[in-house]
Every structure is written in C-alpha cells, then in structure tokens.
Amino acid sequence: MPTKPIPFVQLSGVSYAYEDSDSPTLEQISLDVQAGEWLTIIGASGSGKSTLCRIMNGQLPRIAGGQRKGNVRIDDMDPGSAEPGLLASHMGSLGQDPDAELVVGTVEDEIAFGPENLRIPAEEIGRRIDQWTEALNLQPIRHEYIHQLSGGQRQRTALASVMSLQPQLLILDEPAASLDPAGKQDLLHIIEHWHRTGGTLITASARWDETVMKCSRVVILTKGRIVLEGTPAELLLHHRERLEQLYILPPDINQAADQKAAIQPADEHANTDTYADTYVHEATDLSASIASAGMQEDKSELRRSEGNAAVPSVSGQPVVEVRDLTYSYSSALRPALANVQFALYPGEMVLLCGVNGSGKTTLTRLLSGLLQPPVQSIYRNGKDTARQSIYDRAADTGYVFQHPDHQWVAATVWEECVYGIRAHLNLRPRDRLPDLYEKEAEDMLRFAGLLERRDDSPYSLGGGQKRLLAAVCQFLLPRPLYILDEPGSAADYFTIDRLLYLCRRAVSQGAALLIVTHEPELFAAPEVRKLTLEQGRLIEDTYSSSR
Amino acid sequence: MSVTKNKPESRGFLYRIDPLTKLVMLLCISVLAVHIEHALPQLLLFAVVWIAIAIGSGQLVSGPLIRLLAAIGIPYFGLSMLSVREGDIWWQWGALQLTSGGLEYGAVMTLRIFILCLTSIALSVTTDYRELVGALVLKLKVPYRFAYGLALALTFLPLLREEARLALAARRLRGQRKARGWAALLQTKDYMGAVFTGSIRRIQHIAGAMEAKGFGAYPDRTFYHSFVLPSSALYWMSGSIAITIMLYIIL
Numbered sequence: 001m002p003t004k005p006i007p008f009v010q011l012s013g014v015s016y017a018y019e020d021s022d023s024p025t026l027e028q029i030s031l032d033v034q035a036g037e038w039l040t041i042i043g044a045s046g047s048g049k050s051t052l053c054r055i056m057n058g059q060l061p062r063i064a065g066g067q068r069k070g071n072v073r074i075d076d077m078d079p080g081s082a083e084p085g086l087l088a089s090h091m092g093s094l095g096q097d098p099d100a101e102l103v104v105g106t107v108e109d110e111i112a113f114g115p116e117n118l119r120i121p122a123e124e125i126g127r128r129i130d131q132w133t134e135a136l137n138l139q140p141i142r143h144e145y146i147h148q149l150s151g152g153q154r155q156r157t158a159l160a161s162v163m164s165l166q167p168q169l170l171i172l173d174e175p176a177a178s179l180d181p182a183g184k185q186d187l188l189h190i191i192e193h194w195h196r197t198g199g200t201l202i203t204a205s206a207r208w209d210e211t212v213m214k215c216s217r218v219v220i221l222t223k224g225r226i227v228l229e230g231t232p233a234e235l236l237l238h239h240r241e242r243l244e245q246l247y248i249l250p251p252d253i254n255q256a257a258d259q260k261a262a263i264q265p266a267d268e269h270a271n272t273d274t275y276a277d278t279y280v281h282e283a284t285d286l287s288a289s290i291a292s293a294g295m296q297e298d299k300s301e302l303r304r305s306e307g308n309a310a311v312p313s314v315s316g317q318p319v320v321e322v323r324d325l326t327y328s329y330s331s332a333l334r335p336a337l338a339n340v341q342f343a344l345y346p347g348e349m350v351l352l353c354g355v356n357g358s359g360k361t362t363l364t365r366l367l368s369g370l371l372q373p374p375v376q377s378i379y380r381n382g383k384d385t386a387r388q389s390i391y392d393r394a395a396d397t398g399y400v401f402q403h404p405d406h407q408w409v410a411a412t413v414w415e416e417c418v419y420g421i422r423a424h425l426n427l428r429p430r431d432r433l434p435d436l437y438e439k440e441a442e443d444m445l446r447f448a449g450l451l452e453r454r455d456d457s458p459y460s461l462g463g464g465q466k467r468l469l470a471a472v473c474q475f476l477l478p479r480p481l482y483i484l485d486e487p488g489s490a491a492d493y494f495t496i497d498r499l500l501y502l503c504r505r506a507v508s509q510g511a512a513l514l515i516v517t518h519e520p521e522l523f524a525a526p527e528v529r530k531l532t533l534e535q536g537r538l539i540e541d542t543y544s545s546s547r
Numbered sequence: 548m549s550v551t552k553n554k555p556e557s558r559g560f561l562y563r564i565d566p567l568t569k570l571v572m573l574l575c576i577s578v579l580a581v582h583i584e585h586a587l588p589q590l591l592l593f594a595v596v597w598i599a600i601a602i603g604s605g606q607l608v609s610g611p612l613i614r615l616l617a618a619i620g621i622p623y624f625g626l627s628m629l630s631v632r633e634g635d636i637w638w639q640w641g642a643l644q645l646t647s648g649g650l651e652y653g654a655v656m657t658l659r660i661f662i663l664c665l666t667s668i669a670l671s672v673t674t675d676y677r678e679l680v681g682a683l684v685l686k687l688k689v690p691y692r693f694a695y696g697l698a699l700a701l702t703f704l705p706l707l708r709e710e711a712r713l714a715l716a717a718r719r720l721r722g723q724r725k726a727r728g729w730a731a732l733l734q735t736k737d738y739m740g741a742v743f744t745g746s747i748r749r750i751q752h753i754a755g756a757m758e759a760k761g762f763g764a765y766p767d768r769t770f771y772h773s774f775v776l777p778s779s780a781l782y783w784m785s786g787s788i789a790i791t792i793m794l795y796i797i798l
Contacts, residue, residue, distance in 0.1 A: 057759065058759075059755060059759070062758075063751070063754070063755045063758070083764060084758045084759075084761050084762065084763060084764045085761045085763075085764020085765055086764070087759070087761070088759065088760055088761030088764065089761065092759075093759060099749075099752065100752040100755065100756065101752075101756050101759075102753075102756060103753055103756050103757055103760070104676060104699070104702055104753065105676065105677055108771075109677060109771075109772075112771040112772075113757075113760055113762075114760035114761055115769075115771075116768050116769050116770060116771060117760055117761035117762050117763075117764055117765070117768050118761050118764070118765075119765055119767065119768055119769050120769060121769060122769055122770065122771050122773075125769070125771045126771065129771070147709070161760065165760065165761070368720060369719070369720070370716050370720065390719050391719060391724055394719050394720045394721075394722065395722060397720070399720050401717075406713050406716075406717060407717050407720075407721075408717065408741075409714070409717050409718055409721055409723075409737075409741065419721050419722075420721050420722050423721060423722035423723050423724070424722055426724075428730065429733060459748075473721070477722075
C-alpha cells in the first residue's frame with residue numbers, strides 16, 4: 001500500500017489572536033502543503049491571509065506577540081520557536097510592505113545580508129548577488145542605497161534578498177504589489193522557474209489574478225477561516241459566484257470595471273445593491289455644506305456618473321498646470337523629471353502610468369506640495385505654487401500616499417477619519433465634532449466597511465482596508481484636486497469598487513483626479529486620459545476609449 | 548570578496564577617512580575636550596573641530612543643528628555659570644551670583660558638550676555602517692552582534708530625521724496648521740509621539756527582517772565586503788595621538 005507523503009508544511013487547528021484583540025484573526029486553520037507544491041491563499045482585505053503567512057514564517061507570535069493555538073510544522077520544526085538560522089536556511093518570506101523586509105544599506109548589502117548570516121563564503125555570495133541582480137533587473141542600481149529607490153525597486157530588492165538565501169520554501173504575500181506590468185511578468189517567470197526546480201511555494205493575494213492559474217492549489221480565506229479549497233480550474237468551474245460574492249473575482253470578469261458601481265456592502269450577507277449609493281448620497285448631501293473650495297456641485301451630474309459612469313465634459317481653467325517641469329534630487333546623477341508639461345481640468349480623471357522609477361511619485365509629490373517645486377513650473381489657478389506655502393498648497397489637494405502607513409496621524413480609525421475635518425474647522429482637541437460632520441464620517445466609515453473598527457489602530461487594518469481608510473479621509477473634504485498614489489495596489493475588488501465610487505463622485509462634483517497606477521484597467525471608464533512617464537519624461541498624453 | 552564601492556569620492560574628506568581612524572580621532576578630541584579647563588583653548592578647539600567638520604562633511608553647518616546646540620547649550624551654560632562662585636563677583640541678585648570663575652566654568656562645560664555632540668554627529672553622518680561593522684569585527688574582533696548594534700544605533704539619527712519628515716508631511720497634507728501657545732505644545736507632543744512611534748516601528752521591522760534572514764544564528768558570520776585599512780590610516784592615527792599627547796601636556 002503506498003504511504004502518504006509527509007507534508008512539508010502542516011497546520012492543524014491553528015487559531016491566532018493579536019494582543020489586545022477580543023476576537024481571533026484566524027480560526028481552526030488546518031492545511032497541508034506537500035514539498036514542491038504551489039499553494040495560493042486568496043482572501044479579501046482583512047480575511048487573515050497575511051496573518052496566516054506570518055504564522056507560517058514564524059513572525060507570529062515571535063515578534064508581534066499574540067496568542068497562537070494549534071500546531072504548525074515546517075519540515076520538522078515549529079517556526080514559532082525554531083532557531084533563526086534554522087528557519088532562514090529552510091524558508092524565505094516576503095510581506096506586502098518591502099520596507100518591513102529590508103535592513104539598511106545598499107541593494108548589494110541587502111542581498112548579501114542573509115547569506116553572510118548563514119556563513120556562506122564571500123565568493124558564493126558574490127555569485128548569488130550577480131545572479132539575482134541580473135534576474136530582477138537590479139544591476140543598474142546595485143550600489144544604490146535602498147532609501148533612494150522607488151517602491152517597485154525596493155520590492156525587487158526585498159525579493160532578491162530572500163532568493164539569495166536559497167530557501168526550500170518561499171512564502172510571498174502580494175510579492176508584485178508595487179511592480180509595473182513588466183516587473184510582474186518577470187517576477188512570475190522567476191518564481192515559476194524557481195518552483196519548477198523543486199521549491200515549495202506559498203503565495204497570497206487579495207484577488208484572483210493571472211498567477212493563480214499557474215498554481216497547483218488554491219485556498220480561499222474569509223474572516224479567518226478556510227471556506228473553499230481546490231485546484232484553480234475546479235474553483236472557477238464550481239464556485240465562480242461565491243468567489244464574486246467574496247470580492248475575489250470581479251462581479252463579471254469580462255465586464256469593464258465601470259459597471260460595478262452598485263456594489264455589495266462589506267458584510268457579504270447584508271443589504272442591497274444600492275448600499276453604496278445610499279451612504280454616498282447621504283455623504284454627498286452633507287459634504288455640500290462644507291466649504292466647496294470652488295467646486296461644482298451638480299447632483300444631476302452625480303447621478304449620471306453613478307448610473308452609467310459618464311465622465312463630465314472637461315472645460316474651463318485648469319485646476320493645475322505643469323509647464324516645462326524639470327526636477328532633480330540633490331544627490332542624483334540625472335533629473336527625476338525632465339520637461340514635463342500637461343494640465344488637469346475640473347471633472348477629469350487622469351491615470352499616471354510608467355515603469356518603476358519613472359518619476360510618478362516625484363511628480364505627485366511636487367503637485368501636492370510635499371516637495372518644493374521649481375519656480376514657474378506648477379501653476380494652480382494661474383498662480384505659481386513655488387511661491388505658496390505648503391499649507392496653501394495642501395489645502396487645495398487631497399493626497400493619498402503610496403504607503404497608507406505614511407499617512408496616519410492619529411491613534412484610531414475614527415480619529416484618523418475626522419482629523420482633516422477637525423483641522424478644516426480649526427477645532428481644539430476638546431471641542432466636539434458637530435453632529436453633521438460626525439454623521440458624515442460615520443457614513444463614510446460604514447461605506448468602507450470600517451465602522452466596526454473605529455476604535456482600532458489604523459496600523460492594525462488589512463492592506464485594502466488601509467487603502468480605503470486613507471482615501472476616505474481625503475474624500476471627506478471636497479477639494480479641487482485629488483492625487484492617489486497606487487490606490488488599487490494589492491487591493492481586493494471590494495476596495496477597488498469603493499475607491500472607484502469615491503473617485504467618480506469627486507469627478508462628478510468637478511474635482512480633478514490624478515491616479516498613479518500600474519493597473520489602468522482597474523480604473524477604466526468610457527473616456528480615460530492617460531499620462532505615461534518614462535525616465536522622467538512625459539512620453540504619452542492620450543485619451544483612449546477603454547471599450 | 549568585494550570592497551565597498553559606493554563611497555562618494557566627490558564628498559568631503561571625512562567621508563573618505565576609514566571608520567577606525569575616525570574613531571581614534573573622535574577619542575583624541577574627546578580626551579582633549581574633557582582635559583581642557585580654560586575657556587579660550589576650549590573655544591579654539593571648538594572652532595577647529597567645527598571648521599574641520601564643516602569642510603570635511605560639507606553639510607553639518609545647518610540651521611537645525613545650530614538650533615539644537617542652542618537649545619541644549621544656552622540652558623546648560625546658564626546653570627553651569629550660576630553653579631560656581633569663584634573669582635570676581637560681576638552681578639548678584641539674592642542668592643544668585645555671576646562670577647568670573649562661574650562664567651569660565653560655564654563656557655568650558657558648554658563648549659565641551661558642543662564638541663562631543665558635533666564629533667558624534669559627524670561620525671554618524673559621515674560613516675558607512677558597513678565599513679564600521681567590518682572594521683570593528685574584522686580588525687578589532689568585536690562580536691558582530693555588538694558591532695551591528697552600534698552601527699544601527701548610528702543610523703537611528705537619520706531614521707528619526709526621516710520619520711520626522713514623514714510625520715510632518717502627513718500633518719501638513721491633512722490640513723494641520725501651526726498652532727500657538729498651549730495648542731502648539733499639544734501639537735508638538737502629538738508630533739513627537741508620532742515620530743517616536745514611527746521610529747520604534749521601523750526598528751521593529753528592521754529587527755524582524757534581520758532575524759528572518761538568520762541574523763544571530765551562529766557565533767560568527769562571513770562578510771561579502773572586506774575591510775582594508777588604508778596604509779595612510781596608521782599615519783593619521785599616530786599623528787592624531789601624538790598631537791593629542793602634546794596638547795595634553797601643554798594645556
């Protein structure tokens with residue numbers, strides 16, 4: 001009788017609760033992964049997939065504390081209590097935030113750091129550095145310091161530093177979140193190739209993407225429990241509707257995203273299709289009472305936008321005008337931006353695309369006032385922004401950071417949500433928020449599915465939840481210009497739909513939106529304007545029909 | 548084995564000096580600063596150190612640094628000055644006395660703190676942590692865990708600066724304006740809290756990342772970058788020590 005092979009990864013009855021949390025994030029997870037298998041864990045934001053990855057890589061409860069129940073075995077050890085050297089020689093893992101994976105130094109140092117700790121000879125380390133800098137296109141930045149790199153470059157560096165450990169098991173949580181399409185393809189080829197050489201691979205993602213079809217088995221996680229399991233083909237064949245309900249697949253994978261405006265609420269069992277409409281209509285009515293900062297308030301336009309996503313016509317004076325903008329960082333050899341020229345008009349949603357390191361984030365930071373623009377390069381309402389204070393520039397701009405954690409200024413989700421309103425109303429710490437605004441903030445949090453977490457720390461939210469909170473905080477106050485830096489990165493379809501809804505509402509009210517994205521298809525609309533940067537130069541400024 | 552390649556040749560000489568020589572120089576200056584007990588030579592030493600650092604790093608004479616030194620130095624100077632009652636009495640108000648000896652003592656102590664602060668900051672800013680770790684472990688045989696601890700402590704200052712920049716940017720973009728009076732104090736308290744929390748989170752991340760990559764797993768580790776002590780280093784070190792001994796005897 002053939003004996004059943006011993007799983008390389010084995011979880012039985014695993015539950016986990018974070019410190020100071022009343023409810024467990026994971027409940028009764030039992031899972032086997034055979035050596036050489038590729039398992040994909042998919043779950044919407046807050047489902048517990050990152051927690052599960054961190055249980056398997058030993059970070060929980062070792063570093064962040066909390067309470068774990070049940071048994072976890074990787075090969076022949078418990079990652080929660082294994083010696084670091086033993087763990088590092090068996091597995092490598094990579095989380096959603098590359099900054100949390102990097103130590104300090106240059107790209108080369110990062111790649112060398114793990115093998116050095118495992119006492120690999122210098123010659124062999126050099127060979128591995130050459131191998132992974134070449135495979136991940138890091139050669140040109142091999143000697144750069146990591147804090148000087150773009151988000152995508154840091155993500156590739158973090159991956160190279162893990163691959164150089166030559167692990168038997170790889171646990172990758174959204175490894176391609178900040179990568180451009182070419183980078184994603186490269187990454188997919190690399191991990192596929194690595195897997196074919198016999199490695200055991202566990203990947204986690206918030207939505208069903210092209211990588212899922214390559215894996216051997218999929219596990220669907222919801223509210224900390226495994227609800228579906230099978231091969232990708234089986235799940236698609238038998239459980240498509242369920243996957244759509246869980247926001248892992250879009251409502252109809254072949255339909256354009258703009259037809260998904262009427263979406264389900266955060267609770268998968270609740271309410272009606274018009275949930276989003278209800279809350280945002282209320283919020284819209286209320287927001288009209290806030291200082292409008294010169295924006296158009298046209299309800300009929302709003303309804304049309306919600307109904308069939310018609311983008312209002314673009315006209316009038318530009319909200320922002322960029323004239324021949326060239327910008328260099330003090331230590332850089334070449335300018336981050338060169339001769340960039342364009343204008344954004346009221347009621348326009350513009351996508352800003354380009355490969356990692358092309359200057360997208362630099363441009364948005366200059367537009368928002370985070371970086372001081374050169375004189376006579378960026379004009380708002382005909383005035384040179386170089387001569388304005390950062391407070392004046394910020395007052396007119398809603399800016400959603402690439403990494404939401406960089407945006408937090410308060411201790412709880414609720415305080416974070418109302419921070420902008422309180423600052424706008426110039427309220428002192430002990431002043432009560434007027435009822436009108438309190439209700440609006442509550443409605444927005446409910447709309448984002450975050451009302452129940454109002455007393456939690458923003459840092460404790462899932463990746464998609466953080467992105468939604470970051471956006472909600474900005475959209476609560478009407479402004480002429482909103483800039484969103486990769487808002488859909490590693491987000492589930494619930495988050496994307498909510499973001500889309502907020503964006504279209506702002507556009508319909510006359511705001512201009514600039515969205516940095518590597519996935520323009522997520523923000524598709526009948527008429528989309530797309531700007532593309534390449535090595536700091538604007539190489540494309542086109543309107544294109546998405547359908 | 549490779550030698551560190553990204554050392555910026557175009558920057559000031561302090562960036563080009565190896566960390567061991569810099570440590571010896573820092574020690575020599577500290578010995579002199581602690582030894583000197585008169586205001587004029589201490590002022591001269593301070594001026595020499597300041598000029599050398601300004602030329603050698605090209606970036607340390609900055610507004611924030613001067614404000615920091617003033618924030619530490621002025622109260623310290625006042626307290627030191629009033630705590631010593633020697634020599635001529637220049638001014639008296641109740642129990643408070645300003646004497647010539649007190650003034651000299653205050654100046655010496657304050658300048659000493661300035662010198663120690665400046666040299667430590669210069670070492671932190673101009674030293675590549677990899678070279679420092681390599682020098683300590685490969686040349687001085689310091690345990691690598693301790694050497695990394697020291698090196699990461701040196702990087703804490705730039706880390707704090709980066710966190711402060713991020714926290715300030717987030718607040719400005721969220722509409723917070725500069726407050727006045729008591730509200731300004733509350734605002735500063737919140738701001739400093741956010742900077743501190745952010746820094747601690749970053750350090751936790753770094754610690755987690757280091758552990759995940761096997762840091763501390765074995766009593767020793769290999770180094771991809773070799774540390775080569777330049778032949779000129781011995782001359783610089785012995786020269787520094789000789790000058791220090793000479794000045795120690797003279798002063």
